Amino acid sequence: MSSEKINLQDKLAKFSEHWSPRVIAQMNDYQFKLAKFQGEFTWHAHTDTDEVFLVIEGNMGIEFRDKVVELSAGEMYVVPKGVEHKPFAQQECKVMLVEPAGVVNTGDAGGELTAQNDVWV
């Protein structure tokens, strides 16, 4: 349980890998993660949970099978559970993710972009 304040920019400065979320806080059984997106992620869904994206800096998009959502700093989106999506960012984008502890970044898809889970920064 964190009892220290968490500065997002300080945490973002501690890693550079893309598509590799780092946990910065836990609230009950939910985790807050920071990630840097660049390029295209893999199509996937999280069958058991919604997932929140909040853009801290930059621009990103989320491709769905029927639409594309573009997000800029200060914008957030809730991807409903079970819905296939593919995040992307033409330039590096810094993002906060909120989801239950234990959620794997590639969801049901797996593959080479699957990041180690529960890595704190």
Added chain:
Amino acid sequence: MSSEKINLQDKLAKFSEHWSPRVIAQMNDYQFKLAKFQGEFTWHAHTDTDEVFLVIEGNMGIEFRDKVVELSAGEMYVVPKGVEHKPFAQQECKVMLVEPAGVVNTGDAGGELTAQNDVWV
């Protein structure tokens, strides 16, 4: 379930009351709320849940029985469940709260600062 993107500044422009959280998104059984703090809130605790504060704009503090935590834009804090705290802000501060749906702002304390729950903006 939200399927639209949520712009924090757009949502903040839609209300002006202090200490009156507005729900902007729900993820599973958790809600994301925006609030404007100014002055001193009441001492209270949430006996069943942690609570996240993320400062969007301005400066605020959280007084605990044994310390004071000062937070600026881009900083967050997890108040552990059951821990008495009193938020305050000398000037208006815009904050995101994350907590389970149904959490009342004054927790166990009640009183005149108790806001209506589950009000969306």
